[in-house]
Amino acid sequence: KTASVLAGLIGAGIQLSRTPALHEREGDAQGIRYLYRLIDLDQLKLDTNALPDLLSAAERMGFTGLNITFPAKQAIIPLLDELSDEARGIGAVNTVVLKDGKRVGHNTDALGFAEGFRRGLPGVAIGRVVQMGGGGAGAAVAHALLAEGVEQLSVFEVEPARAQGLVDSLNERFGQGRAVVGRDLATAMAEADGLVNTTPVGMAKLPGAPLPVELLRPALWVAEIIYFPLETELLRHARALGCRTLDGGTMAVFQAVKAFELFTGVQADAERMQEHFLGM
Template structure:
Protein backbone atom coordinates (compact mmCIF):
# COMPACT_ATOMS: atom_id res chain seq x y z
CA UNK A 1 0.00 0.00 0.00
CA UNK A 2 2.79 2.42 0.80
CA UNK A 3 4.38 2.03 -2.67
CA UNK A 4 1.65 4.07 -4.42
CA UNK A 5 2.02 7.25 -2.34
CA UNK A 6 5.80 6.95 -2.60
CA UNK A 7 5.62 6.78 -6.39
CA UNK A 8 3.36 9.80 -6.46
CA UNK A 9 5.63 11.73 -4.17
CA UNK A 10 8.55 11.06 -6.49
CA UNK A 11 6.70 12.44 -9.52
CA UNK A 12 7.82 16.00 -10.31
CA UNK A 13 4.92 18.41 -10.01
CA UNK A 14 4.02 21.78 -11.46
CA UNK A 15 1.24 24.12 -10.38
CA UNK A 16 0.62 26.91 -12.90
CA UNK A 17 -2.13 29.34 -13.76
CA UNK A 18 -3.40 31.98 -16.16
CA UNK A 19 -4.46 35.45 -15.03
CA UNK A 20 -6.68 37.44 -17.38
CA UNK A 21 -10.20 38.57 -18.20
CA UNK A 22 -12.74 36.40 -19.99
CA UNK A 23 -10.43 33.40 -20.30
CA UNK A 24 -12.87 30.51 -19.83
CA UNK A 25 -12.35 29.34 -23.43
CA UNK A 26 -8.55 29.35 -23.17
CA UNK A 27 -6.84 26.22 -24.49
CA UNK A 28 -3.66 26.99 -22.56
CA UNK A 29 -4.49 24.88 -19.46
CA UNK A 30 -5.16 21.75 -21.50
CA UNK A 31 -2.03 22.23 -23.63
CA UNK A 32 0.17 22.53 -20.55
CA UNK A 33 -1.46 19.68 -18.65
CA UNK A 34 -1.35 17.29 -21.63
CA UNK A 35 2.29 18.05 -22.36
CA UNK A 36 3.08 17.63 -18.66
CA UNK A 37 1.33 14.26 -18.61
CA UNK A 38 3.25 13.16 -21.72
CA UNK A 39 6.49 14.00 -19.93
CA UNK A 40 5.57 12.24 -16.70
CA UNK A 41 4.84 15.36 -14.68
CA UNK A 42 2.08 15.98 -12.19
CA UNK A 43 0.94 19.16 -13.93
CA UNK A 44 -2.02 21.22 -12.76
CA UNK A 45 -2.95 24.44 -14.57
CA UNK A 46 -5.68 26.72 -13.21
CA UNK A 47 -7.61 29.65 -14.66
CA UNK A 48 -7.66 32.84 -12.58
CA UNK A 49 -10.36 34.76 -14.44
CA UNK A 50 -10.58 38.37 -13.30
CA UNK A 51 -14.09 38.69 -14.75
CA UNK A 52 -15.39 35.60 -12.97
CA UNK A 53 -13.78 36.75 -9.70
CA UNK A 54 -15.08 40.31 -10.20
CA UNK A 55 -11.53 41.65 -9.94
CA UNK A 56 -9.39 43.98 -12.03
CA UNK A 57 -5.69 44.83 -12.34
CA UNK A 58 -5.69 46.36 -8.86
CA UNK A 59 -5.77 42.78 -7.53
CA UNK A 60 -2.60 41.63 -9.33
CA UNK A 61 -0.19 42.08 -6.42
CA UNK A 62 -2.54 40.20 -4.10
CA UNK A 63 -2.91 37.38 -6.64
CA UNK A 64 0.87 37.08 -7.06
CA UNK A 65 1.36 36.89 -3.31
CA UNK A 66 -1.36 34.26 -3.00
CA UNK A 67 0.19 32.20 -5.81
CA UNK A 68 3.58 32.28 -4.09
CA UNK A 69 2.07 31.22 -0.79
CA UNK A 70 0.21 28.34 -2.44
CA UNK A 71 3.35 27.04 -4.13
CA UNK A 72 2.62 27.97 -7.74
CA UNK A 73 5.52 27.31 -10.12
CA UNK A 74 4.50 30.14 -12.39
CA UNK A 75 1.74 32.12 -14.02
CA UNK A 76 0.84 33.13 -17.53
CA UNK A 77 -0.56 36.63 -17.94
CA UNK A 78 -2.97 37.73 -20.65
CA UNK A 79 -5.28 40.64 -21.52
CA UNK A 80 -5.57 43.11 -19.82
CA UNK A 81 -2.66 42.57 -17.42
CA UNK A 82 0.54 42.12 -19.46
CA UNK A 83 1.83 45.59 -18.67
CA UNK A 84 0.01 46.18 -15.38
CA UNK A 85 1.78 43.18 -13.81
CA UNK A 86 5.29 44.64 -14.25
CA UNK A 87 5.44 46.87 -11.14
CA UNK A 88 4.85 43.81 -8.94
CA UNK A 89 7.73 41.74 -10.33
CA UNK A 90 11.28 41.46 -8.96
CA UNK A 91 13.08 40.96 -12.29
CA UNK A 92 12.43 41.01 -16.02
CA UNK A 93 14.11 38.99 -18.75
CA UNK A 94 15.86 41.02 -21.44
CA UNK A 95 12.99 40.27 -23.86
CA UNK A 96 10.33 41.41 -21.42
CA UNK A 97 12.35 44.50 -20.55
CA UNK A 98 12.74 45.47 -24.19
CA UNK A 99 9.13 44.75 -25.13
CA UNK A 100 7.65 46.33 -22.02
CA UNK A 101 5.16 43.52 -21.47
CA UNK A 102 5.08 40.19 -19.61
CA UNK A 103 3.04 37.09 -20.38
CA UNK A 104 4.91 34.57 -18.20
CA UNK A 105 5.97 34.90 -14.57
CA UNK A 106 8.25 32.29 -13.02
CA UNK A 107 7.92 32.01 -9.23
CA UNK A 108 11.14 30.57 -7.83
CA UNK A 109 13.26 31.05 -4.71
CA UNK A 110 10.89 33.71 -3.44
CA UNK A 111 11.27 35.82 -6.59
CA UNK A 112 8.84 36.83 -9.33
CA UNK A 113 10.62 36.90 -12.70
CA UNK A 114 8.78 38.20 -15.74
CA UNK A 115 9.33 36.84 -19.26
CA UNK A 116 7.77 37.41 -22.66
CA UNK A 117 7.12 34.38 -24.86
CA UNK A 118 4.55 36.13 -27.09
CA UNK A 119 7.24 37.63 -29.32
CA UNK A 120 8.85 34.27 -30.02
CA UNK A 121 5.40 32.71 -30.41
CA UNK A 122 4.22 35.16 -33.05
CA UNK A 123 7.53 35.13 -34.92
CA UNK A 124 7.47 31.33 -35.16
CA UNK A 125 3.92 31.35 -36.47
CA UNK A 126 4.71 34.12 -38.96
CA UNK A 127 7.69 32.20 -40.33
CA UNK A 128 5.66 29.01 -40.68
CA UNK A 129 2.35 30.41 -41.87
CA UNK A 130 3.30 33.35 -44.08
CA UNK A 131 6.42 32.10 -45.83
CA UNK A 132 7.85 34.73 -48.20
CA UNK A 133 5.02 37.17 -47.42
CA UNK A 134 5.95 40.71 -48.53
CA UNK A 135 6.80 42.85 -45.53
CA UNK A 136 7.74 46.31 -46.73
CA UNK A 137 4.76 48.01 -45.06
CA UNK A 138 2.57 46.48 -42.37
CA UNK A 139 -0.37 47.89 -40.43
CA UNK A 140 -0.82 46.69 -36.86
CA UNK A 141 -4.05 47.17 -34.94
CA UNK A 142 -3.40 47.48 -31.22
CA UNK A 143 -0.48 48.68 -29.11
CA UNK A 144 -1.12 46.95 -25.79
CA UNK A 145 0.84 44.18 -24.14
CA UNK A 146 0.36 41.63 -26.90
CA UNK A 147 0.79 44.36 -29.50
CA UNK A 148 4.17 45.30 -28.09
CA UNK A 149 5.42 41.73 -28.43
CA UNK A 150 4.02 41.30 -31.94
CA UNK A 151 5.48 44.61 -33.12
CA UNK A 152 8.93 43.55 -31.94
CA UNK A 153 8.47 40.21 -33.69
CA UNK A 154 7.43 41.87 -36.95
CA UNK A 155 10.48 44.11 -37.00
CA UNK A 156 12.73 41.17 -36.10
CA UNK A 157 11.20 39.33 -39.06
CA UNK A 158 12.17 42.13 -41.41
CA UNK A 159 9.18 44.45 -41.71
CA UNK A 160 10.53 47.71 -43.09
CA UNK A 161 7.81 50.10 -41.93
CA UNK A 162 5.19 49.46 -39.26
CA UNK A 163 2.14 51.68 -38.81
CA UNK A 164 0.30 51.33 -35.50
CA UNK A 165 -3.30 52.14 -34.63
CA UNK A 166 -4.75 52.01 -31.12
CA UNK A 167 -7.85 53.41 -29.45
CA UNK A 168 -5.42 55.00 -26.98
CA UNK A 169 -3.09 57.26 -29.00
CA UNK A 170 -0.65 57.50 -26.09
CA UNK A 171 -0.21 53.73 -26.04
CA UNK A 172 0.59 53.81 -29.73
CA UNK A 173 3.05 56.69 -29.28
CA UNK A 174 4.82 54.96 -26.37
CA UNK A 175 5.22 51.75 -28.36
CA UNK A 176 6.42 53.59 -31.47
CA UNK A 177 9.08 55.40 -29.44
CA UNK A 178 10.21 52.07 -27.96
CA UNK A 179 10.38 50.41 -31.38
CA UNK A 180 12.29 53.25 -33.00
CA UNK A 181 14.84 53.11 -30.19
CA UNK A 182 15.33 49.35 -30.68
CA UNK A 183 15.09 49.15 -34.48
CA UNK A 184 16.79 52.14 -36.12
CA UNK A 185 16.22 52.13 -39.87
CA UNK A 186 12.92 50.24 -39.63
CA UNK A 187 10.63 53.13 -38.81
CA UNK A 188 7.50 52.63 -36.77
CA UNK A 189 4.88 55.33 -36.78
CA UNK A 190 1.49 56.13 -35.28
CA UNK A 191 -1.21 55.90 -37.94
CA UNK A 192 -3.73 58.66 -38.46
CA UNK A 193 -5.70 57.43 -41.50
CA UNK A 194 -6.53 53.72 -41.54
CA UNK A 195 -7.82 53.69 -45.12
CA UNK A 196 -4.63 55.24 -46.48
CA UNK A 197 -2.34 53.03 -44.39
CA UNK A 198 -4.14 49.82 -45.37
CA UNK A 199 -4.19 50.94 -48.99
CA UNK A 200 -0.38 51.15 -48.96
CA UNK A 201 0.23 48.02 -46.86
CA UNK A 202 1.40 44.51 -47.70
CA UNK A 203 -0.22 43.06 -44.60
CA UNK A 204 -2.35 43.65 -41.51
CA UNK A 205 -1.99 42.19 -38.02
CA UNK A 206 -4.70 42.39 -35.39
CA UNK A 207 -3.40 42.38 -31.82
CA UNK A 208 -6.54 43.86 -30.23
CA UNK A 209 -9.10 41.67 -28.45
CA UNK A 210 -11.65 42.66 -31.12
CA UNK A 211 -12.93 39.46 -32.68
CA UNK A 212 -12.86 37.40 -29.50
CA UNK A 213 -16.05 35.56 -28.59
CA UNK A 214 -16.76 38.16 -25.92
CA UNK A 215 -15.83 41.12 -28.18
CA UNK A 216 -17.28 40.30 -31.61
CA UNK A 217 -16.55 42.51 -34.59
CA UNK A 218 -13.53 43.50 -36.63
CA UNK A 219 -10.95 46.27 -36.18
CA UNK A 220 -10.63 46.75 -39.97
CA UNK A 221 -13.73 47.38 -42.10
CA UNK A 222 -14.15 44.79 -44.85
CA UNK A 223 -14.30 47.55 -47.45
CA UNK A 224 -10.62 48.37 -46.80
CA UNK A 225 -9.40 44.83 -47.51
CA UNK A 226 -8.17 43.65 -50.90
CA UNK A 227 -6.95 40.26 -52.19
CA UNK A 228 -3.24 41.23 -52.29
CA UNK A 229 -3.08 41.75 -48.51
CA UNK A 230 -2.04 39.13 -46.02
CA UNK A 231 -3.93 39.23 -42.72
CA UNK A 232 -2.77 37.82 -39.38
CA UNK A 233 -4.62 37.37 -36.09
CA UNK A 234 -3.56 36.64 -32.54
CA UNK A 235 -7.11 35.93 -31.32
CA UNK A 236 -7.77 32.19 -31.29
CA UNK A 237 -11.20 31.82 -29.76
CA UNK A 238 -12.77 31.71 -32.23
CA UNK A 239 -10.04 30.61 -34.64
CA UNK A 240 -11.89 32.28 -37.50
CA UNK A 241 -12.55 35.85 -36.41
CA UNK A 242 -14.66 38.21 -38.46
CA UNK A 243 -11.47 39.82 -39.80
CA UNK A 244 -10.15 36.47 -41.04
CA UNK A 245 -13.54 35.52 -42.45
CA UNK A 246 -13.68 38.79 -44.41
CA UNK A 247 -10.08 38.38 -45.59
CA UNK A 248 -10.54 34.77 -46.71
CA UNK A 249 -13.68 35.68 -48.64
CA UNK A 250 -11.52 38.02 -50.72
CA UNK A 251 -8.76 35.46 -51.21
CA UNK A 252 -6.19 37.04 -48.86
CA UNK A 253 -3.42 34.92 -47.35
CA UNK A 254 -4.20 34.56 -43.67
CA UNK A 255 -2.63 33.44 -40.40
CA UNK A 256 -4.88 32.54 -37.49
CA UNK A 257 -4.00 32.84 -33.82
CA UNK A 258 -3.22 29.17 -33.23
CA UNK A 259 0.53 29.23 -33.88
CA UNK A 260 1.19 32.13 -31.54
CA UNK A 261 -0.99 30.44 -28.90
CA UNK A 262 0.93 27.19 -29.22
CA UNK A 263 4.47 28.53 -29.44
CA UNK A 264 4.13 31.00 -26.58
CA UNK A 265 2.88 28.03 -24.54
CA UNK A 266 5.81 25.85 -25.66
CA UNK A 267 8.29 28.40 -24.32
CA UNK A 268 6.28 29.04 -21.15
CA UNK A 269 6.18 25.28 -20.46
CA UNK A 270 9.97 25.19 -20.74
CA UNK A 271 10.33 28.15 -18.36
CA UNK A 272 8.03 26.50 -15.81
CA UNK A 273 9.52 23.00 -15.99
CA UNK A 274 13.08 23.30 -17.27
CA UNK A 275 12.17 20.61 -19.81
CA UNK A 276 11.98 20.88 -23.60
CA UNK A 277 8.39 20.82 -24.85
CA UNK A 278 7.34 18.86 -27.93
CA UNK A 279 5.99 21.64 -30.17
CA UNK A 280 4.39 19.28 -32.69
CA UNK A 281 2.61 17.36 -29.93
CA UNK A 282 1.33 20.58 -28.38
CA UNK A 283 0.17 21.80 -31.80
CA UNK A 284 -1.71 18.55 -32.41
CA UNK A 285 -3.34 18.76 -29.00
CA UNK A 286 -4.36 22.39 -29.57
CA UNK A 287 -6.15 21.46 -32.80
CA UNK A 288 -7.76 18.39 -31.23
CA UNK A 289 -9.77 20.60 -28.89
CA UNK A 290 -13.20 21.74 -29.95
CA UNK A 291 -14.14 25.39 -30.33
Protein backbone atom coordinates in the same frame (compact mmCIF):
# COMPACT_ATOMS: atom_id res chain seq x y z
CA LYS B 1 13.55 16.64 -13.47
CA THR B 2 10.64 18.74 -12.15
CA ALA B 3 8.47 16.52 -9.95
CA SER B 4 5.32 18.61 -10.12
CA VAL B 5 4.14 21.91 -11.48
CA LEU B 6 1.34 24.18 -10.31
CA ALA B 7 0.68 26.96 -12.79
CA GLY B 8 -2.12 29.38 -13.62
CA LEU B 9 -3.38 32.02 -16.03
CA ILE B 10 -4.45 35.44 -14.74
CA GLY B 11 -6.70 37.45 -17.07
CA ALA B 12 -10.23 38.63 -17.72
CA GLY B 13 -12.77 36.44 -19.52
CA ILE B 14 -10.44 33.49 -20.05
CA GLN B 15 -12.84 30.57 -19.64
CA LEU B 16 -12.29 29.40 -23.24
CA SER B 17 -8.49 29.43 -22.95
CA ARG B 18 -6.73 26.37 -24.37
CA THR B 19 -3.54 27.05 -22.41
CA PRO B 20 -4.39 24.89 -19.35
CA ALA B 21 -5.06 21.84 -21.50
CA LEU B 22 -1.94 22.46 -23.59
CA HIS B 23 0.31 22.54 -20.51
CA GLU B 24 -1.39 19.68 -18.66
CA ARG B 25 -1.38 17.32 -21.64
CA GLU B 26 2.27 18.00 -22.39
CA GLY B 27 2.98 17.42 -18.69
CA ASP B 28 1.11 14.09 -18.87
CA ALA B 29 3.08 13.07 -21.94
CA GLN B 30 6.34 13.82 -20.12
CA GLY B 31 5.36 12.16 -16.82
CA ILE B 32 5.25 15.49 -14.98
CA ARG B 33 2.42 16.00 -12.50
CA TYR B 34 1.00 19.22 -13.82
CA LEU B 35 -1.95 21.32 -12.68
CA TYR B 36 -2.83 24.54 -14.53
CA ARG B 37 -5.63 26.70 -13.06
CA LEU B 38 -7.60 29.62 -14.51
CA ILE B 39 -7.61 32.74 -12.33
CA ASP B 40 -10.34 34.68 -14.13
CA LEU B 41 -10.64 38.31 -13.00
CA ASP B 42 -14.18 38.53 -14.45
CA GLN B 43 -15.40 35.50 -12.54
CA LEU B 44 -13.72 36.73 -9.36
CA LYS B 45 -15.19 40.22 -9.94
CA LEU B 46 -11.70 41.69 -9.67
CA ASP B 47 -9.56 43.98 -11.83
CA THR B 48 -5.84 44.63 -12.15
CA ASN B 49 -5.83 46.29 -8.70
CA ALA B 50 -5.97 42.75 -7.32
CA LEU B 51 -2.67 41.72 -8.96
CA PRO B 52 -0.49 42.29 -5.86
CA ASP B 53 -2.81 40.06 -3.76
CA LEU B 54 -3.05 37.39 -6.45
CA LEU B 55 0.72 37.24 -6.90
CA SER B 56 1.36 36.91 -3.16
CA ALA B 57 -1.35 34.28 -2.91
CA ALA B 58 0.18 32.28 -5.75
CA GLU B 59 3.59 32.45 -4.10
CA ARG B 60 2.20 31.39 -0.74
CA MET B 61 0.29 28.51 -2.32
CA GLY B 62 3.44 27.21 -3.96
CA PHE B 63 2.71 28.08 -7.58
CA THR B 64 5.59 27.38 -9.97
CA GLY B 65 4.58 30.21 -12.25
CA LEU B 66 1.81 32.19 -13.93
CA ASN B 67 0.83 33.23 -17.40
CA ILE B 68 -0.59 36.72 -17.64
CA THR B 69 -3.04 37.85 -20.27
CA PHE B 70 -5.33 40.76 -21.16
CA PRO B 71 -5.62 43.22 -19.41
CA ALA B 72 -2.70 42.61 -17.04
CA LYS B 73 0.47 42.17 -19.18
CA GLN B 74 1.75 45.66 -18.42
CA ALA B 75 0.19 46.20 -14.98
CA ILE B 76 2.09 43.15 -13.69
CA ILE B 77 5.53 44.63 -14.42
CA PRO B 78 5.99 46.87 -11.33
CA LEU B 79 5.25 43.83 -9.13
CA LEU B 80 8.16 41.76 -10.46
CA ASP B 81 11.76 41.46 -9.21
CA GLU B 82 13.44 40.83 -12.55
CA LEU B 83 12.63 40.92 -16.25
CA SER B 84 14.18 38.98 -19.12
CA ASP B 85 15.79 41.18 -21.80
CA GLU B 86 12.95 40.25 -24.14
CA ALA B 87 10.23 41.28 -21.66
CA ARG B 88 12.03 44.53 -20.84
CA GLY B 89 12.46 45.42 -24.52
CA ILE B 90 8.81 44.69 -25.27
CA GLY B 91 7.46 46.26 -22.09
CA ALA B 92 4.97 43.43 -21.51
CA VAL B 93 5.03 40.17 -19.57
CA ASN B 94 2.97 37.04 -20.23
CA THR B 95 4.96 34.56 -18.13
CA VAL B 96 6.09 34.91 -14.52
CA VAL B 97 8.36 32.29 -12.96
CA LEU B 98 8.08 32.12 -9.15
CA LYS B 99 11.21 30.66 -7.66
CA ASP B 100 13.19 31.05 -4.44
CA GLY B 101 11.03 33.99 -3.38
CA LYS B 102 11.68 35.81 -6.66
CA ARG B 103 9.28 36.82 -9.42
CA VAL B 104 10.88 36.83 -12.85
CA GLY B 105 8.94 38.15 -15.85
CA HIS B 106 9.33 36.81 -19.40
CA ASN B 107 7.59 37.34 -22.71
CA THR B 108 6.87 34.29 -24.84
CA ASP B 109 4.30 35.99 -27.09
CA ALA B 110 6.85 37.55 -29.45
CA LEU B 111 8.54 34.22 -30.06
CA GLY B 112 5.13 32.58 -30.43
CA PHE B 113 3.99 35.08 -33.05
CA ALA B 114 7.29 34.93 -34.97
CA GLU B 115 7.10 31.13 -35.13
CA GLY B 116 3.52 31.27 -36.43
CA PHE B 117 4.40 33.96 -38.96
CA ARG B 118 7.35 31.97 -40.35
CA ARG B 119 5.33 28.77 -40.58
CA GLY B 120 2.02 30.22 -41.74
CA LEU B 121 2.97 33.07 -44.10
CA PRO B 122 6.33 32.11 -45.62
CA GLY B 123 7.66 34.47 -48.27
CA VAL B 124 5.06 37.24 -47.92
CA ALA B 125 6.03 40.86 -48.71
CA ILE B 126 7.07 42.71 -45.56
CA GLY B 127 7.62 46.28 -46.73
CA ARG B 128 4.70 48.00 -45.04
CA VAL B 129 2.48 46.49 -42.41
CA VAL B 130 -0.54 47.92 -40.59
CA GLN B 131 -1.03 46.78 -37.01
CA MET B 132 -4.33 47.30 -35.21
CA GLY B 133 -3.78 47.65 -31.46
CA GLY B 134 -0.72 48.44 -29.37
CA GLY B 135 -1.47 46.89 -25.98
CA GLY B 136 0.36 44.10 -24.19
CA ALA B 137 0.07 41.49 -26.93
CA GLY B 138 0.44 44.17 -29.60
CA ALA B 139 3.81 45.25 -28.22
CA ALA B 140 5.11 41.68 -28.49
CA VAL B 141 3.79 41.26 -32.04
CA ALA B 142 5.24 44.62 -33.16
CA HIS B 143 8.68 43.71 -31.82
CA ALA B 144 8.45 40.32 -33.53
CA LEU B 145 7.41 41.87 -36.88
CA LEU B 146 10.31 44.35 -36.92
CA ALA B 147 12.72 41.61 -35.85
CA GLU B 148 11.40 39.55 -38.80
CA GLY B 149 12.37 42.42 -41.13
CA VAL B 150 9.21 44.48 -41.67
CA GLU B 151 10.45 47.81 -43.07
CA GLN B 152 7.73 50.06 -41.73
CA LEU B 153 5.02 49.29 -39.21
CA SER B 154 2.03 51.63 -38.73
CA VAL B 155 0.43 51.17 -35.32
CA PHE B 156 -3.24 52.11 -34.95
CA GLU B 157 -4.30 52.25 -31.32
CA VAL B 158 -7.25 53.94 -29.60
CA GLU B 159 -5.07 55.33 -26.79
CA PRO B 160 -2.69 57.85 -28.42
CA ALA B 161 -0.18 57.92 -25.55
CA ARG B 162 0.09 54.16 -25.60
CA ALA B 163 0.66 54.15 -29.38
CA GLN B 164 3.40 56.76 -29.10
CA GLY B 165 5.09 54.89 -26.25
CA LEU B 166 5.19 51.67 -28.27
CA VAL B 167 6.42 53.41 -31.43
CA ASP B 168 9.19 55.16 -29.47
CA SER B 169 10.39 51.91 -27.94
CA LEU B 170 10.29 50.16 -31.34
CA ASN B 171 12.32 52.89 -33.01
CA GLU B 172 14.80 52.89 -30.18
CA ARG B 173 15.37 49.16 -30.58
CA PHE B 174 15.12 48.83 -34.38
CA GLY B 175 16.03 52.28 -35.78
CA GLN B 176 14.23 55.58 -36.31
CA GLY B 177 11.33 55.51 -38.75
CA ARG B 178 10.75 51.74 -38.62
CA ALA B 179 7.51 52.31 -36.69
CA VAL B 180 4.99 55.16 -36.93
CA VAL B 181 1.79 56.04 -35.11
CA GLY B 182 -0.96 55.35 -37.63
CA ARG B 183 -3.17 58.32 -38.46
CA ASP B 184 -4.98 57.78 -41.79
CA LEU B 185 -6.15 54.17 -41.85
CA ALA B 186 -7.52 54.17 -45.41
CA THR B 187 -4.22 55.45 -46.87
CA ALA B 188 -2.10 53.14 -44.72
CA MET B 189 -4.23 50.17 -45.81
CA ALA B 190 -3.98 51.14 -49.48
CA GLU B 191 -0.15 51.10 -49.20
CA ALA B 192 0.22 48.04 -46.99
CA ASP B 193 1.50 44.55 -47.80
CA GLY B 194 -0.04 43.07 -44.69
CA LEU B 195 -2.39 43.64 -41.76
CA VAL B 196 -2.18 42.26 -38.23
CA ASN B 197 -4.93 42.47 -35.64
CA THR B 198 -3.77 42.58 -32.02
CA THR B 199 -6.93 44.15 -30.57
CA PRO B 200 -9.44 41.94 -28.76
CA VAL B 201 -12.12 42.82 -31.34
CA GLY B 202 -13.22 39.56 -32.92
CA MET B 203 -12.99 37.47 -29.76
CA ALA B 204 -16.04 35.40 -28.86
CA LYS B 205 -16.88 37.92 -26.14
CA LEU B 206 -16.20 40.97 -28.34
CA PRO B 207 -17.53 40.17 -31.81
CA GLY B 208 -16.91 42.39 -34.83
CA ALA B 209 -13.97 43.45 -36.98
CA PRO B 210 -11.18 45.79 -35.81
CA LEU B 211 -11.47 47.93 -38.96
CA PRO B 212 -13.95 48.45 -41.82
CA VAL B 213 -13.61 45.27 -43.89
CA GLU B 214 -14.04 47.34 -47.07
CA LEU B 215 -10.36 48.29 -46.60
CA LEU B 216 -9.24 44.69 -47.31
CA ARG B 217 -7.93 43.69 -50.77
CA PRO B 218 -6.95 40.28 -52.18
CA ALA B 219 -3.22 41.19 -52.41
CA LEU B 220 -3.03 41.88 -48.67
CA TRP B 221 -1.98 39.19 -46.19
CA VAL B 222 -3.93 39.21 -42.92
CA ALA B 223 -2.74 37.87 -39.57
CA GLU B 224 -4.78 37.47 -36.42
CA ILE B 225 -3.66 36.65 -32.88
CA ILE B 226 -7.11 35.82 -31.52
CA TYR B 227 -7.70 32.08 -31.31
CA PHE B 228 -11.17 31.80 -29.86
CA PRO B 229 -12.75 31.66 -32.31
CA LEU B 230 -10.00 30.46 -34.64
CA GLU B 231 -11.81 32.09 -37.55
CA THR B 232 -12.64 35.68 -36.61
CA GLU B 233 -14.88 37.96 -38.62
CA LEU B 234 -11.74 39.64 -40.01
CA LEU B 235 -10.28 36.33 -41.22
CA ARG B 236 -13.60 35.25 -42.69
CA HIS B 237 -13.77 38.39 -44.82
CA ALA B 238 -10.09 38.17 -45.77
CA ARG B 239 -10.44 34.52 -46.87
CA ALA B 240 -13.56 35.30 -48.88
CA LEU B 241 -11.46 37.84 -50.80
CA GLY B 242 -8.66 35.33 -51.35
CA CYS B 243 -6.10 36.97 -49.01
CA ARG B 244 -3.33 34.83 -47.52
CA THR B 245 -4.15 34.52 -43.81
CA LEU B 246 -2.70 33.37 -40.50
CA ASP B 247 -4.93 32.52 -37.55
CA GLY B 248 -3.95 32.85 -33.89
CA GLY B 249 -3.48 29.13 -33.30
CA THR B 250 0.27 28.82 -33.87
CA MET B 251 1.03 31.77 -31.61
CA ALA B 252 -1.18 30.24 -28.91
CA VAL B 253 0.75 26.97 -29.14
CA PHE B 254 4.26 28.40 -29.30
CA GLN B 255 3.81 30.88 -26.44
CA ALA B 256 2.75 27.83 -24.39
CA VAL B 257 5.72 25.74 -25.60
CA LYS B 258 8.13 28.38 -24.31
CA ALA B 259 6.20 28.99 -21.06
CA PHE B 260 6.14 25.22 -20.39
CA GLU B 261 9.92 25.18 -20.73
CA LEU B 262 10.30 28.16 -18.37
CA PHE B 263 8.03 26.53 -15.74
CA THR B 264 9.51 23.02 -15.93
CA GLY B 265 13.07 23.50 -17.12
CA VAL B 266 12.32 20.67 -19.54
CA GLN B 267 12.00 20.94 -23.32
CA ALA B 268 8.46 20.68 -24.67
CA ASP B 269 7.54 18.71 -27.79
CA ALA B 270 6.20 21.53 -29.98
CA GLU B 271 4.77 19.26 -32.68
CA ARG B 272 2.90 17.22 -30.09
CA MET B 273 1.51 20.38 -28.47
CA GLN B 274 0.40 21.61 -31.89
CA GLU B 275 -1.39 18.31 -32.52
CA HIS B 276 -3.12 18.53 -29.16
CA PHE B 277 -4.25 22.05 -29.95
CA LEU B 278 -5.67 21.06 -33.33
CA GLY B 279 -7.53 18.18 -31.69
CA MET B 280 -9.24 20.40 -29.09
